[in-house]
Structure formats: structure tokens, C-alpha cells
Amino acid sequence: MATRPMRIRAVQKDGVTEVKALMSHIMETGQRKDGEGNIVPAHYIDLVEAKWNDQTVLSAQWGPAVSRDPFLSFKFKGGEKGDKVAITWKDNKGESRTDTAEIR
Template structure:
């Protein structure tokens, strides 16, 4: 089971800014360990962000994204107390979903 994300969302002037910090190794599959063996690729492939039940962001991630990725985006609308749900799936089929309320 992956570690939780930290999600913060705030509404200002009709736009909601969502900031997400994910905990993930994001292995590229290019690195070698101390014994010279290739470290298998392990990275987030798809991320979905929902405002209440509506998808507001769908992103495809790849091996070039850093370890413990940080994502920030804005969408129009949203109100205080609305639910934001962010979920990701990685190439090993592991997944994680966390939610936060708009402040």
C-alpha cells in the first residue's frame, strides 16, 4: 500500500487551486543498484482529479517525473467545503486515492 498524498485546495476569485504532493519512488527503469542489476521501472502512469464527481484533470505521467511528485493546477468553479479526490495508478497496478475539502 502506497503512502498517503497531501492535498490542499483553496478557492479564490472563482478559481480553485489544488496542490498535491505524492509519495512515490518514480523509478525510471534506467538506474542500476550497487550490484549492477537494473532497478525495475516503477512510476505513476495516470492521475485523475475530481471535483465532487466531475473529472477536472486527467494526466498521464511517465518516468521523467521526479520522485515524490508535486502537482499544482487550477480549475474554474468550486466552493468552500466541496470535495476534491485525487487518485493515481502506477505501472505495477498499485494505486492510491486521497481526498480533501476545499478551504
């Protein structure tokens, strides 16, 4: 399912790092019906975690109300140019993906 990597950008300015990420995921709610009237099974991200130098800087629980290919933006204090930020998502079907970006 998760074939495309996340597009992550992390920029540090004045002691604050801003992270923006675009995730590739279908985010199916489980309430839509297909052309034959059958319910399309739910398939959505339910946990997102971001780490900087193995320290968790964001942990979020999501549900089916989040749109397809979600965009996430957040800031945290700290981070130096060259440090790595890793974002991991897990979905309700047990799939997961982790991608990293270097802080600029």
C-alpha cells in the same frame, strides 16, 4: 508501496480553485542500476486524475521522467468551500491511491 497519504490543499478564490498535491512514490525509471549492476525495475505513476464532485477536472498521463515524490499544482473554475476534491494516481505495476481534501 503507497503507505503515506497525499498531502492535498485546495483553496477557492474568486471562482477559481487552486489545488496543490504532494504524492509519495518512488518513481523509478527502470534505467538505474543497483550496487551489483542489476537494473532496478521501472515503477512509476502513469495516470493521475482529479475529480471535484465526481466531475473530472484533471487527467494526466505521466512517465518515468517525473521525479520521486512528485508535486502537482493546477487550477479549475468552480468549486465552493466545503466541496471535496479527490486525486487518484495509478502506476505501471497496478498500484493506486486516492486521497481527498476539502476546499477551503
